[in-house]
Protein backbone atom coordinates (compact mmCIF):
# COMPACT_ATOMS: atom_id res chain seq x y z
CA UNK A 70 0.00 0.00 0.00
CA UNK A 71 1.20 3.50 -0.84
CA UNK A 72 0.15 6.17 1.64
CA UNK A 73 -0.35 9.67 0.31
CA UNK A 74 -1.03 12.68 2.52
CA UNK A 75 -2.53 15.98 1.36
CA UNK A 76 -1.28 18.73 3.59
CA UNK A 77 -1.29 22.48 3.89
CA UNK A 78 -1.50 24.25 7.23
CA UNK A 79 -3.82 26.78 5.61
CA UNK A 80 -7.52 25.95 5.50
CA UNK A 81 -9.53 26.04 2.29
CA UNK A 82 -6.70 25.15 -0.10
CA UNK A 83 -8.38 22.00 -1.43
CA UNK A 84 -6.98 19.22 0.79
CA UNK A 85 -10.32 17.50 1.32
CA UNK A 86 -11.52 18.02 -2.26
CA UNK A 87 -8.24 16.57 -3.55
CA UNK A 88 -8.31 13.57 -1.23
CA UNK A 89 -11.83 12.74 -2.33
CA UNK A 90 -11.42 13.21 -6.06
CA UNK A 91 -7.99 11.60 -6.35
CA UNK A 92 -9.60 8.62 -4.59
CA UNK A 93 -12.38 8.55 -7.19
CA UNK A 94 -9.85 8.79 -10.03
CA UNK A 95 -7.89 5.87 -8.55
CA UNK A 96 -11.10 3.85 -8.23
CA UNK A 97 -11.83 4.60 -11.89
CA UNK A 98 -8.41 3.15 -12.68
CA UNK A 99 -9.38 -0.07 -10.87
CA UNK A 100 -7.41 0.52 -7.68
CA UNK A 101 -8.61 -0.01 -4.12
CA UNK A 102 -8.41 3.03 -1.85
CA UNK A 103 -8.63 3.65 1.89
CA UNK A 104 -9.52 7.22 2.87
CA UNK A 105 -8.48 8.37 6.34
CA UNK A 106 -10.12 11.50 7.68
CA UNK A 107 -7.79 13.13 10.22
CA UNK A 108 -9.69 16.42 10.49
CA UNK A 109 -12.14 17.09 13.34
CA UNK A 110 -14.19 19.13 10.87
CA UNK A 111 -15.06 15.79 9.22
CA UNK A 112 -15.59 17.25 5.72
CA UNK A 113 -14.20 14.14 4.06
CA UNK A 114 -16.41 11.85 6.16
CA UNK A 115 -19.44 14.02 5.36
CA UNK A 116 -18.83 13.45 1.65
CA UNK A 117 -20.43 10.00 2.09
CA UNK A 118 -23.90 9.01 3.19
CA UNK A 119 -22.43 6.65 5.82
CA UNK A 120 -22.63 7.82 9.46
CA UNK A 121 -20.35 5.98 11.88
CA UNK A 122 -21.67 4.60 15.14
CA UNK A 123 -20.43 6.26 18.32
CA UNK A 124 -16.77 5.45 18.88
CA UNK A 125 -16.24 3.96 15.43
CA UNK A 126 -13.89 6.68 14.22
CA UNK A 127 -10.20 7.37 13.70
CA UNK A 128 -9.95 8.94 17.18
CA UNK A 129 -10.97 5.70 18.86
CA UNK A 130 -8.36 3.73 16.92
CA UNK A 131 -5.64 6.24 17.72
CA UNK A 132 -6.51 5.92 21.42
CA UNK A 133 -6.49 2.13 21.18
CA UNK A 134 -10.20 1.98 22.04
CA UNK A 135 -11.25 0.40 18.74
CA UNK A 136 -9.55 -1.86 16.23
CA UNK A 137 -9.01 -1.06 12.61
CA UNK A 138 -11.69 -3.54 11.49
CA UNK A 139 -14.19 -1.85 13.85
CA UNK A 140 -13.91 1.47 12.06
CA UNK A 141 -13.21 0.80 8.37
CA UNK A 142 -16.38 1.10 6.28
CA UNK A 143 -16.81 0.30 2.58
CA UNK A 144 -18.35 3.47 1.14
CA UNK A 145 -18.15 2.54 -2.54
CA UNK A 146 -16.85 -0.28 -4.70
CA UNK A 147 -13.21 -0.66 -3.74
CA UNK A 148 -13.42 2.50 -1.62
CA UNK A 149 -13.04 2.40 2.16
CA UNK A 150 -13.24 5.12 4.80
CA UNK A 151 -11.99 5.60 8.33
CA UNK A 152 -14.22 8.48 9.40
CA UNK A 153 -13.44 11.31 11.78
CA UNK A 154 -15.47 12.87 14.56
CA UNK A 155 -15.71 16.31 16.12
CA UNK A 156 -13.82 15.18 19.25
CA UNK A 157 -10.66 14.44 17.26
CA UNK A 158 -8.96 17.60 18.57
CA UNK A 159 -9.32 16.29 22.11
CA UNK A 160 -7.94 12.94 20.99
CA UNK A 161 -5.00 14.80 19.45
CA UNK A 162 -4.30 16.49 22.78
CA UNK A 163 -4.47 13.20 24.62
CA UNK A 164 -2.15 11.31 22.29
CA UNK A 165 0.25 14.26 22.22
CA UNK A 166 1.00 13.67 25.89
CA UNK A 167 2.22 10.14 25.21
CA UNK A 168 5.70 9.31 23.93
CA UNK A 169 5.97 8.58 20.23
CA UNK A 170 2.66 10.26 19.35
CA UNK A 171 3.97 10.89 15.84
CA UNK A 172 3.88 7.14 15.17
CA UNK A 173 0.24 6.70 16.20
CA UNK A 174 -1.15 6.63 12.66
CA UNK A 175 1.65 4.65 11.02
CA UNK A 176 1.12 1.90 13.63
CA UNK A 177 -2.58 1.75 12.78
CA UNK A 178 -1.98 1.68 9.02
CA UNK A 179 0.55 -1.13 9.30
CA UNK A 180 -2.39 -3.47 9.86
CA UNK A 181 -4.15 -2.57 6.61
CA UNK A 182 -4.22 -5.36 4.04
CA UNK A 183 -5.16 -5.62 0.37
CA UNK A 184 -5.48 -1.91 -0.32
CA UNK A 185 -3.51 -0.22 -3.11
CA UNK A 186 -3.59 3.37 -1.88
CA UNK A 187 -4.28 5.09 1.42
CA UNK A 188 -5.12 8.80 1.15
CA UNK A 189 -4.99 10.88 4.32
CA UNK A 190 -6.82 14.17 4.74
CA UNK A 191 -5.26 16.48 7.32
CA UNK A 192 -6.58 19.48 9.26
CA UNK A 193 -5.36 23.04 8.91
CA UNK A 194 -2.55 24.02 11.28
CA UNK A 195 0.52 21.95 12.01
CA UNK A 196 -0.44 19.87 15.01
CA UNK A 197 0.53 16.38 16.17
CA UNK A 198 -2.02 14.77 13.84
CA UNK A 199 -0.39 16.34 10.81
CA UNK A 200 3.01 15.13 12.05
CA UNK A 201 1.51 11.67 12.56
CA UNK A 202 0.10 11.72 9.01
CA UNK A 203 3.47 12.78 7.56
CA UNK A 204 5.19 10.09 9.61
CA UNK A 205 2.85 7.46 8.15
CA UNK A 206 3.19 8.69 4.56
CA UNK A 207 5.14 7.53 1.56
CA UNK A 208 4.50 10.90 -0.07
CA UNK A 209 3.04 14.28 0.72
CA UNK A 210 1.37 16.51 -1.84
CA UNK A 211 0.58 20.15 -1.16
CA UNK A 212 -2.53 21.77 -2.63
CA UNK A 213 -2.08 25.54 -2.67
CA UNK A 214 -3.93 28.54 -3.93
CA UNK A 215 -1.65 31.04 -5.63
CA UNK A 216 -1.85 33.88 -3.17
CA UNK A 217 1.11 36.14 -2.77
CA UNK A 218 1.14 36.17 1.03
CA UNK A 219 1.14 32.37 1.08
CA UNK A 220 4.82 31.84 0.32
CA UNK A 221 6.17 32.24 3.87
CA UNK A 222 3.68 29.71 5.12
CA UNK A 223 4.72 27.30 2.37
CA UNK A 224 8.38 27.64 3.35
CA UNK A 225 7.39 26.75 6.93
CA UNK A 226 5.39 23.75 5.73
CA UNK A 227 8.28 22.50 3.61
CA UNK A 228 10.60 22.79 6.62
CA UNK A 229 8.21 20.67 8.69
CA UNK A 230 8.12 18.03 5.92
CA UNK A 231 11.92 18.03 5.76
CA UNK A 232 12.20 17.67 9.55
CA UNK A 233 9.78 14.75 9.51
CA UNK A 234 11.83 13.22 6.69
CA UNK A 235 15.05 13.60 8.69
CA UNK A 236 13.86 12.61 12.15
CA UNK A 237 10.73 10.49 11.87
CA UNK A 238 10.16 9.04 8.42
CA UNK A 239 13.10 8.65 6.05
CA UNK A 240 10.88 7.22 3.31
CA UNK A 241 8.73 10.37 3.09
CA UNK A 242 8.83 11.86 -0.37
CA UNK A 243 7.81 15.46 -0.88
CA UNK A 244 5.85 14.60 -3.98
CA UNK A 245 4.83 18.00 -5.23
CA UNK A 246 2.77 21.14 -4.97
CA UNK A 247 -0.23 21.83 -7.17
CA UNK A 248 -2.41 24.88 -7.60
CA UNK A 249 -6.10 24.61 -6.83
CA UNK A 250 -8.94 26.82 -8.03
CA UNK A 251 -6.46 28.12 -10.59
CA UNK A 252 -6.36 28.07 -14.36
CA UNK A 253 -3.07 28.50 -16.24
CA UNK A 254 -4.77 31.10 -18.46
CA UNK A 255 -5.69 33.11 -15.36
CA UNK A 256 -5.05 36.76 -16.19
CA UNK A 257 -5.07 38.00 -12.62
CA UNK A 258 -1.71 39.59 -12.03
CA UNK A 259 -1.23 38.67 -8.36
CA UNK A 260 -1.99 34.98 -9.02
CA UNK A 261 0.28 34.78 -12.04
CA UNK A 262 3.12 36.49 -10.18
CA UNK A 263 2.81 33.98 -7.35
CA UNK A 264 2.84 31.02 -9.74
CA UNK A 265 5.91 32.44 -11.52
CA UNK A 266 7.63 33.05 -8.21
CA UNK A 267 7.09 29.48 -7.06
CA UNK A 268 8.02 27.96 -10.42
CA UNK A 269 11.35 29.77 -10.43
CA UNK A 270 11.99 29.40 -6.69
CA UNK A 271 15.05 27.24 -5.87
CA UNK A 272 13.16 25.11 -3.32
CA UNK A 273 9.69 25.05 -4.81
CA UNK A 274 10.47 25.09 -8.53
CA UNK A 275 11.08 21.34 -8.83
CA UNK A 276 7.99 20.63 -6.73
CA UNK A 277 5.49 22.63 -8.75
CA UNK A 278 3.31 20.22 -10.68
CA UNK A 279 2.13 20.70 -14.22
CA UNK A 280 -1.55 19.99 -13.45
CA UNK A 281 -3.67 22.70 -11.89
CA UNK A 282 -7.21 22.23 -10.60
CA UNK A 283 -9.49 24.79 -12.21
CA UNK A 284 -12.39 26.34 -10.30
CA UNK A 285 -15.28 24.02 -11.04
CA UNK A 286 -18.75 23.97 -9.53
CA UNK A 287 -19.34 20.30 -10.41
CA UNK A 288 -16.77 19.33 -7.77
CA UNK A 289 -18.74 21.24 -5.14
CA UNK A 290 -22.09 19.85 -6.31
CA UNK A 291 -20.88 16.25 -6.44
CA UNK A 292 -19.52 16.50 -2.90
CA UNK A 293 -22.79 17.95 -1.59
CA UNK A 294 -24.76 15.21 -3.35
CA UNK A 295 -22.31 12.59 -2.01
CA UNK A 296 -21.64 11.44 -5.56
CA UNK A 297 -18.52 10.29 -7.38
CA UNK A 298 -17.49 13.10 -9.77
CA UNK A 299 -16.94 10.48 -12.52
CA UNK A 300 -20.65 9.57 -12.29
CA UNK A 301 -21.96 13.04 -11.52
CA UNK A 302 -20.19 15.04 -14.22
CA UNK A 303 -17.63 12.91 -16.05
CA UNK A 304 -16.96 15.58 -18.68
CA UNK A 305 -16.49 18.41 -16.16
CA UNK A 306 -13.23 20.31 -15.78
CA UNK A 307 -13.06 18.97 -12.22
CA UNK A 308 -13.26 15.34 -13.36
CA UNK A 309 -10.62 15.95 -16.04
CA UNK A 310 -8.27 17.88 -13.77
CA UNK A 311 -8.36 15.31 -10.99
CA UNK A 312 -7.75 12.56 -13.53
CA UNK A 313 -4.68 14.43 -14.79
CA UNK A 314 -3.52 15.20 -11.26
CA UNK A 315 -3.80 11.54 -10.26
CA UNK A 316 -1.70 10.48 -13.25
CA UNK A 317 0.89 13.10 -12.32
CA UNK A 318 0.86 12.05 -8.65
CA UNK A 319 1.49 8.41 -9.64
CA UNK A 320 4.40 9.51 -11.83
CA UNK A 321 5.94 11.30 -8.85
CA UNK A 322 5.71 8.53 -6.26
Ligand SMILES: Nc1ncnc2c1ncn2[C@@H]1O[C@H](COP(=O)(O)OP(=O)(O)O)[C@@H](O)[C@H]1O
Pocket residue numbers: 079080081082083084085086087112249250282283284285286288289292307
Ligand atom coordinates in the same frame (compact mmCIF):
# COMPACT_ATOMS: atom_id res chain seq x y z
N1 LIG B 1 -11.57 23.29 -7.85
C1 LIG B 1 -12.54 23.82 -7.08
N2 LIG B 1 -13.53 24.55 -7.64
C2 LIG B 1 -14.49 25.11 -6.88
N3 LIG B 1 -14.56 24.99 -5.53
C3 LIG B 1 -13.62 24.27 -4.93
C4 LIG B 1 -12.57 23.64 -5.65
N4 LIG B 1 -11.76 23.00 -4.75
C5 LIG B 1 -12.31 23.22 -3.55
N5 LIG B 1 -13.40 23.96 -3.63
C6 LIG B 1 -14.24 24.43 -2.52
O1 LIG B 1 -13.43 25.26 -1.69
C7 LIG B 1 -13.68 24.99 -0.33
C8 LIG B 1 -12.40 24.55 0.36
O2 LIG B 1 -11.94 23.32 -0.20
P1 LIG B 1 -11.50 22.12 0.74
O3 LIG B 1 -11.11 20.99 -0.13
O4 LIG B 1 -12.55 21.83 1.76
O5 LIG B 1 -10.22 22.75 1.44
P2 LIG B 1 -9.41 22.28 2.75
O6 LIG B 1 -9.72 20.83 2.97
O7 LIG B 1 -7.97 22.51 2.41
O8 LIG B 1 -9.85 23.14 3.87
C9 LIG B 1 -14.79 23.94 -0.28
O9 LIG B 1 -16.01 24.58 -0.11
C10 LIG B 1 -14.70 23.28 -1.65
O10 LIG B 1 -15.94 22.78 -2.07
Ligand SMILES: [Mg+2]
Pocket residue numbers: 084085086108112190191
Ligand atom coordinates in the same frame (compact mmCIF):
# COMPACT_ATOMS: atom_id res chain seq x y z
MG1 LIG C 1 -10.49 19.93 4.68
